[in-house]
Amino acid sequence: MxxxxxxxxxxxxxxxxxxxxxxxxxxxxxxxxxxxxxxxxxxxxxxxxxxxxxxxxxxxxxxxxxxxxxxxxxxxxxxxxxxxxxDRTSSWSTDLLTEPTKEKLRVFGIAPPPKMNETLPVTLLLPVSCPFCGSTKTNLESPFGSTLCKQLYYCDSCRQSFERFKPL
Ligand SMILES: [Zn+2]
Missing domain, CATH: 3.30.300.130 (Fe-S cluster assembly (FSCA))
Known part of the structure; x- marks a missing residue:
């Protein structure tokens, strides 16, 4: 009332x-x-x-x-x-992350997730930019990083491993 x-x-x-x-x-x-x-x-x-x-x-x-x-x-x-x-009925998606939040991830050394949409299979094939040097010459090293939420990548340009926040 x-x-x-x-x-x-x-x-x-x-x-x-x-x-x-x-x-x-x-x-x-x-x-x-x-x-x-x-x-x-x-x-x-x-x-x-x-x-x-x-x-x-x-x-x-x-x-x-x-x-x-x-x-x-x-x-x-x-x-x-x-x-x-x-609330286990509501679903969370990496699309809820704002641009400033994604920037914080990148500065921290984790590649932010790409925007997910109906072109999902295409999104997953897009090159991942290295959070350190920006190069897209990166390879997926392991589908699992230190946690289930992250994937491990390797950058051929600066020869560093980095994690990517898995798109969901
Ligand atoms: Zn790099």
Whole structure:
């Protein structure tokens, strides 16, 4: 109802988002869970907060760690009751990543994922640019990098291995 609507304190919600923005991805410390669009929504009621999140990959081993970090940061921000729901029905895609987020990935040394669309098979065949020198003379070394979310590439130009965030 409208009276309940008035009780929603915007600043409390902002405080929650700010705290969440400081939760780093366990595998890519330059990105926060907010950057990765993993946090879908935040609802606050008084000093209680409810967070809706989407896992990037089903059964991603980092999920428990993320949930724990969310709890810790929100508790530090002063919230009492903290609920973290994992919405397994919503799907996450690398297309949700914004350009500034992709740039952060590249600077960190991980090739960002290409935009996925209906030309998916073509997208997967597109050359991958090396995040270090920009060369497209790169080869897929292993479909799996240090985690399931990444692939390992090798750059023939600067002779360095790099990871690419797997498009999804
Ligand atoms: Zn290179």
């Amino acid at each position: 409208s009276s309940e609507q008035k009780q929603i304190d915007i600043s409390v919600e902002e405080k929650a988002w700010k705290a969440l923005n400081s939760v780093q991805d366990p595998e890519i410390p330059v990105l926060s869970l907010v950057d990765l669009q993993i946090i879908r929504s935040v609802r606050t009621k008084g000093n209680d907060v409810e967070v809706e999140m989407t896992p990037t990959f089903m059964g991603c081993p980092a999920l428990d760690r993320m949930k724990e970090d969310i709890q810790v940061r929100l508790r530090e921000a002063g919230f009492d009751e903290i609920t973290v729901n994992v």
